[in-house]
Amino acid sequence: MTTKVRSVLYVRLPCWKIYPGGVIYVADYIHKQRPEIDQHLLDLALVPPGDRRRILEERIRSQRPDMVAFSWRNMQSFGPHPEDDALDVVMNFDHSPKLWRRIKATRDAVRIIYDYVASRVRNFSYMRMVRRLLPESRIVVGGTAVSIFGQYVAAKVPKDTVVVVGEGEDTMLSIVDGFENPVGEFFYRDRNGQVTHRAREETFDLANLTAVDFPYIESMFPDFHSYLGDDIGVHTKRGCPFQCHFCLYNKIEGARQRYRDPAEVGKEIEMLNKRYGVKRIWFTDAQFCSTRRSTEHVDKILDEMLARQVNVSWSGYLRLNFLTPEIARKMLATGISSIDLSFTGSQEVIDRLTLGYKLKQQMQAFQMFKDMGFTQQKVKLYMPLNAPGETLETMQATLDKIRELYGMFGRDNVLPFIFFIGVQPKTPVEQLLIEQGYLKPGYNPLSLNPFLIKKLLYNPRPLGRLIGRAYLEAIDSTDPASEYIGRATMDIIERELPKFRNTSAGRKLAAAADTPRRRTVPIQVATPSTDAG
Ligand code: B12
Numbered sequence: 001m002t003t004k005v006r007s008v009l010y011v012r013l014p015c016w017k018i019y020p021g022g023v024i025y026v027a028d029y030i031h032k033q034r035p036e037i038d039q040h041l042l043d044l045a046l047v048p049p050g051d052r053r054r055i056l057e058e059r060i061r062s063q064r065p066d067m068v069a070f071s072w073r074n075m076q077s078f079g080p081h082p083e084d085d086a087l088d089v090v091m092n093f094d095h096s097p098k099l100w101r102r103i104k105a106t107r108d109a110v111r112i113i114y115d116y117v118a119s120r121v122r123n124f125s126y127m128r129m130v131r132r133l134l135p136e137s138r139i140v141v142g143g144t145a146v147s148i149f150g151q152y153v154a155a156k157v158p159k160d161t162v163v164v165v166g167e168g169e170d171t172m173l174s175i176v177d178g179f180e181n182p183v184g185e186f187f188y189r190d191r192n193g194q195v196t197h198r199a200r201e202e203t204f205d206l207a208n209l210t211a212v213d214f215p216y217i218e219s220m221f222p223d224f225h226s227y228l229g230d231d232i233g234v235h236t237k238r239g240c241p242f243q244c245h246f247c248l249y250n251k252i253e254g255a256r257q258r259y260r261d262p263a264e265v266g267k268e269i270e271m272l273n274k275r276y277g278v279k280r281i282w283f284t285d286a287q288f289c290s291t292r293r294s295t296e297h298v299d300k301i302l303d304e305m306l307a308r309q310v311n312v313s314w315s316g317y318l319r320l321n322f323l324t325p326e327i328a329r330k331m332l333a334t335g336i337s338s339i340d341l342s343f344t345g346s347q348e349v350i351d352r353l354t355l356g357y358k359l360k361q362q363m364q365a366f367q368m369f370k371d372m373g374f375t376q377q378k379v380k381l382y383m384p385l386n387a388p389g390e391t392l393e394t395m396q397a398t399l400d401k402i403r404e405l406y407g408m409f410g411r412d413n414v415l416p417f418i419f420f421i422g423v424q425p426k427t428p429v430e431q432l433l434i435e436q437g438y439l440k441p442g443y444n445p446l447s448l449n450p451f452l453i454k455k456l457l458y459n460p461r462p463l464g465r466l467i468g469r470a471y472l473e474a475i476d477s478t479d480p481a482s483e484y485i486g487r488a489t490m491d492i493i494e495r496e497l498p499k500f501r502n503t504s505a506g507r508k509l510a511a512a513a514d515t516p517r518r519r520t521v522p523i524q525v526a527t528p529s530t531d532a533g
Pocket residue numbers: 015016017018019021022023025026069070071072073074075076077078079080081084140141142143144145147148164166167168169171172231232233235248249252253282283284285286424
């Protein structure tokens with residue numbers, strides 16, 4: 001098909017209810033470039049599961065769009081933490097001393113895996129339905145799930161479908177313009193079923209991403225209103241130059257940081273707040289502030305927020321390397337509600353995971369927040385517990401630093417998340433674990449084998465058992481209304497660590513840590529680009 005597109009139906013594939021920011025940026029951009037195109041957005045996350053197929057079919061039959069553009073967010077969402085019941089299931093299955101709990105966990109795991117498989121199968125069946133009802137239409141699929149698993153998706157989509165990898169604005173524009181001169185990265189499954197791949201050659205200039213035209217979004221997506229009480233995602237930049245071992249955000253978004261105009265970001269937040277009454281913003285960047293340049297960019301955004309007197313609270317993933325007292329002050333003045341960051345209390349673990357910062361600096365930055373009046377906000381610690389190279393000493397160091405944070409901010413305000421490394425495709429940690437024989441070369445990251453899925457949540461013995469049992473005890477003995485599970489788990493680990501040292505497993509672990517170490521981080525990792533300051 002080479003004709004220009006006159007109408008597009010965007011279909012946001014089901015996931016837990018969360019503001020569909022990515023597809024909204026795409027639709028807004030297309031509208032600004034080609035206002036004559038009639039666009040609509042159907043968000044299946046808001047439709048009860050039993051009605052989704054019927055509603056999609058009705059919309060396709062009534063609108064008969066030239067193009068149906070799917071947005072797929074989560075595909076492999078096994079990164080369970082205390083707010084996700086999958087963590088209980090894994091912990092019980094692996095570590096519960098009670099047989100009946102392990103049996104129950106097996107049953108629950110079957111249910112979770114069934115849901116996981118079924119949602120993937122259903123998503124592809126929606127695409128096939130579109131192809132059946134509209135044989136001449138163009139189908140496009142984009143979104144973060146596709147950015148990671150594009151090749152897999154391309155093999156399963158109907159013929160004549162474009163699978164867009166990474167950011168979608170410019171690629172989508174070239175597709176609505178007829179797909180004769182496509183840009184960006186994508187897989188194309190042609191009319192014969194052959195799949196070809198195009199790598200991105202051009203850079204999308206984020207200065208083109210002006211403040212979203214929300215009145216237009218409201219008109220093409222009336223359900224927009226049902227998100228206004230939730231966190232609304234606002235994007236300020238793309239890219240991350242760091243190379244943390246477990247992370248693939250730098251691959252999804254690229255290594256070079258590109259920035260939106262702070263005034264446009266300010267305008268976007270102002271409209272959300274003053275016109276739509278939005279009170280909560282989540283800055284959906286890979287990292288809201290990380291490098292020196294990005295911290296300067298954040299500073300300008302905070303100035304815009306202050307000048308426009310927006311009344312919101314906000315959050316986002318932060319690194320505190322380049323924080324200054326002045327930026328900490330502005331963050332508080334603009335309504336930061338929590339400091340969300342990766343945390344381990346051991347410089348050794350930070351270095352092994354190539355997180356690229358100094359613990360001392362991070363602790364000083366916490367102190368800056370405290371000095372500037374950080375009191376009722378939360379400190380959320382995403383802890384890569386039991387990462388490769390974790391020892392009894394590094395674990396103790398993390399416990400000590402968490403205690404220091406309790407002292408600084410008050411125990412109730414510090415939330416240690418029991419998080420593990422989720423092994424993700426093409427990350428250094430994946431390569432390391434293949435090299436160590438933990439994973440087989442050529443394993444399938446989307447496998448439905450429950451044992452492999454479990455392995456991808458990296459929490460090996462012997463520390464894995466200590467953490468697992470502590471977590472299960474915390475669940476049993478803690479009232480979630482009065483105590484946070486992560487805090488209770490860390491307390492129990494602290495209590496049990498000295499006993500564990502005296503077990504044969506503990507002694508073996510300590511001895512292994514004492515002997516000159518085999519290189520456990522064999523991958524040559526580039527230092528962050530100069531932009532990292
Ligand atoms: C911010 C973020 C969060 C925030 C979201 C806050 C909020 N209110 O929005 C929080 C912390 C809440 C969160 C939670 C979770 N997240 Co999250 N999150 C992200 C992150 C960092 C950015 C996503 C984002 O909004 N980007 C900004 C928007 C503008 O970009 P975008 O959505 O990617 O859209 C662009 C393209 O994808 C594309 N596009 C999108 N749709 C379409 C459609 C078409 C037709 C086209 C052409 C293009 C296109 O164009 C858009 C613009 O360029 C990504 C990682 C990353 N760097 O991308 C993970 C990510 C999306 N999250 C992920 C996961 C798994 C989760 C959780 C399930 C984690 C968990 N176990 O609890 C939960 C689930 C939440 C839910 N309800 O579904 C995974 C999903 C992929 C996968 N592995 O399956 C990612 C990729 C991270 C990862 N490690 O793998 N997340």
